[in-house]
Amino acid sequence: MENPRQLAFIALKAVHRDAYADVALDRVLSQSNLTAIDRRLVTELVYGSVRRMRSLDASIDRLAKKKSHQQPPDLRTILHLGLYQLCYLTQIPSSAAVNTTVELAKTNGLAGLKGFVNGILRQFIREMEGSREQGALRCREQGAEGQRGRGAEGQQLTVNCQLSAIIPLPKDPVERLGILHSYPNWMIELWLEQLGLEETEQLCEWFNRSPAIDLRVNTLQTSIEQVETQLQAAGVSVMRLPHLPQALRLTGNIGAIQNLPGYSAGWWTVQDSSAQLVSHVLDPQAGEVVIDACAAPGGKTTHIAELMQDRGTIWACDRTTSRLNKLKTNAERLQLRSIKICPGDSRSLPQFTNIADRVLLDAPCSGLGTLHRHADARWRQTPASVQELASLQKELLDCTATWVKPGGILVYATCTLHPLENERAVEWFLSSHPQWQIAPPPSDSPAAPFSTAAGWLKIFPHQHQMDGFFMVRLKRREQGVGSRGVGSRGAEEQGSRGEPTTNYQLPITNYQLPISKNDY
Known part of the structure; x- marks a missing residue:
């Protein structure tokens, strides 16, 4: 009989050797014959242990003489599995979590350390039990007592209160939130700048829940x-x-x-609800020529086709052929025929110059709005990788803007919450392309309630209960229309369907990435 915890251990070993969490999990599950319940357990153990890596390491640091990074890699992985069950999977009896974790040590060449594993886990249980009174006091102070019995939110807050009673948390809010909720310091700093302390903690908690x-x-x-x-x-x-x-x-x-x-x-x-908003912002019409610049695997491309009643031409571009094959399969299942495939890098497709009524650039990004769906993304992205992505996004904006006819629409979208990839990218584009302006969604659009005063949309998961996203609708001015003259404002401010547009120009800001000396 296959052991779900052993499969989770195998997947986590691969992740700690730099495999992607979803790839490692799919590999072990595809080679198993587990029941549906056990498959869910493996999934929860793998994704949960990866998400909570910093909190679990902090627990090891608190309980063991050697720090987590000094432990043998396999031992650290096994301790993660045991501690994750004890701390976050309260439906699993403590005795079962301890016994199965000790068995993992014996099965995987660490029989000599089974006593150490048993001791660490049982010490954790004792401290959790001893901290319940202190943790309950903290919960009452934070309002968690009133949330008991109110699902995942109340349970998570109670666990956080108990964990904070065991791990000595720093007073510094960046370190405290990073350890308690398991994020690198630079992400916490980024969110604190945008949201403040209370909402940053809400966002941290939201990203640690299972995705809808x-x-x-x-x-x-x-x-x-x-x-x-x-x-x-x-x-x-x-x-x-x-x-x-x-x-x-x-x-x-x-x-x-x-x-x-x-x-x-x-x-x-x-398709997540926030991703569905993107195509409504684009607002494609039947009979138009539309280009999806980074289309695979095709969620937004097929939505565009549906909104166009499958009438017109939609070019789906992507440089990865295997992902385009998935798009083609999805389009066939949905019985859509208006989509044409174009393999290639969207920075090098001059054949599309001035042919499109609308272009969607759903740009490659850091994915900081979808951390709940990608357990290891919080550890893979860095301030340096965000800088690299921001440069790529500017290149793509520069090139895909040339595809749009005068009077046409370009929608720029990302699934990140980083201003460097969002607001700063739009500011740069508008300052260097004076023939473009922001055109907010019309008032009858499903996207209109999410529009900001600046004209773009920014979806925060803890506020809107959907993936984090940024999107902006840009309009290319008609040829011959002045960019500043008062007499031309009537033509400029009314799109082809009577939508208002915004002459939005902001100076480029020298945005400094918040990098902590204690980046995790």
């Missing part, structure tokens, strides 16, 4: 009412999402997604 699964209903094949009815008949709980006419959120355990009603018929596809 949202569907986008293909209204060319069915209706949202029919999909909702079929899913409920199959025992799947669903809820509609405000402002998004095609969105359904699945709640509870759903099993294999491809086995749900309507999948093979192309009734729906999986």
